[in-house]
Amino acid sequence: MDISVLVLGLVFLPLAAATLSCVLRARVSRALALVSGAGIVLAALGLCLTVYRRGPQAYELGGWGAPLGIELYADGLSALMLLMTALVGTGVSVYAVRYFSGEKGAGSQRAGDSGDVAGSFWALWMFLWAALNGVFLSSDVFNLYVVLELLGLSSVALITLERGRAVLAAGMRYLLVSLFGSLLYLLGVALLYGAYGTLSVKLLGDLVEPGAYSYAALGVIVLGMLLKTALFPLHFWLPPAHANAPTPVSVLLSALVVKGTFYLLLRLWLDVFPPEMTPAAGQLLGVLGAAAIVWGSVLALLQRRLKLLVAYSTVAQVGYLFLLFALLPVAGADLYAYSGGVYHAFSHALAKAAMFMAAGTVMYVLGHDEIAGAHGILRHLPLSVAGFAIAGVTLMGLPPSGGFTAKWLLLVGAVEAGRWDLAAVVALGGLLAAMYVFPFLNRALIQVGPQKPLRPAPRSLEVTTLSLALLSLSLGLVSAPLVELLQVGAPFAAAGGR
Secondary structure (H helix, E strand, C coil), rough: CCHHHHHHHHHHHHHHHHHCCCCCCCCHHHHHHHHHHHHHHHHHHHHHHHHHCCCCCEEEHHCCCCCCCCCCEEEEHHHHHHHHHHHHHHHHHHHHHCCCCCCCCCCCCCCCCCCHHHHHHHHHCCCCHHHHHHHEECHHHHHHHHHHHHHHHHHHHHHHCCHEEEEEEEHHHHHHHHHHHHHHHHHHHHCCCCCHCCEEEHHHHCCCCCCCCHHHHHHHHHHHHHHHCCCCCCCCCHHHHHHHCCHHHHHHHHHHHHHHHHHHHHHHHHHHHHHHHCCHHHHHHHHHHHHHHHHHHHHCCCCEEHHHHHHHHHHHHHHHHHHHHHHCCCCHHHHHHHHHHHHHHHHHHHHHHHHHHHHHHHHHHHHCCCCHHHCCCCCCCHHHHHHHHHHHHHHHCCCHHHHHHHHHHHHHHHCCCCCHHHHHHHHHHHHHHHHHHHHHHHHHHEEEEECCCCCCHHHCHHHHHHHHHHHHHHHCCHHHHHHHHHHCCCCCCCCCCC
């Protein structure tokens, strides 16, 4: 298929659906979102096949190339992230159909399809999907700022769909963090433009060299993206936002939104800033990533609410993404670290989506998500508990999951670089994940006291949860072609120049 159809479809399908959803009824918006999602999945698969067979692809809007026009660019990294977003996004849409079905669960304040909440969700979700795809395809640092702002504002609006003080406080905190992170990024863009006179990622990659403006731009861009990705110790805003948002929104924030800002940082790190500028910063990011794995896991262990446990788990799992920056400068370790870090982003997205969906379904049935009150829930939610367990296997890094492949690649990279400290943290993180996953599973398996009548859960919620968990598991079985795809366009000699 023509590359223009694929890349334009990935951006304009959700954008058109979002725009139309602003004026359509919620039921029509829902149907439009589902149809658009199916088209996006097909376009993402088509783009992956095209990039795998033909190498990196570029499309110039209106025929105008850099530096005057807007160029959309896709290599193995962006294609894989687009596929990740399409798979998780489809699951979110299916889950949200029943979640916003009009029946209020105990303890829920959401409205039905006939109300404003459901209609707003579909429009905002499509805007967010368009923004994510724009991040993964944009090849211009200012256009990246535009879609980054759309991503942040859509996320804030989605968080505050439900009412309550905690939700409002979390949303306001998220808004301030998002705006501050975006302003730091924009300051970096201004410094680069002032020094080199272009906004094109490709041209900047040829022009940027060590100097005061370049180092200042690197510093503020990295700080802005660390804040928006919630890397330790800048994670303070993430758990309240992820735990208090409606469940479909929690999935989007944890599985996808933090991956968008991670991708942006990685893209600029590899394609704009020369390697001689980044070793010291890379070591710092590696240390912060290791600290995030340990600290986030410890905090997850201490949580009494299931959604908060999963949210703090995200703090820990984000840490793995940043280990790769410490290993990139070492020849022989760079490709392993790069492949392992990005593959972890993919597997974590599927697993974390399943875990939040399981937690949301527990809340739907019980009216709360207190872990202590989940005794015997397996009888009522067998598929959701199974999905949570399988997703936990991915977080632990056990075979044959995608988490195993990702962590194995990171381990090999750490060993190749002689970084036994990082290798030990990767292994320790798996053990800590088991420690915070098993307590809920233990309670879910054991019935204590008389069985209480519980509200039945819609089958679609459970099936979606299990499906995403199984996808995270299957990534370990199909890792070879996906890792090979990831290496298309990778800036390492070992990538083979596909």
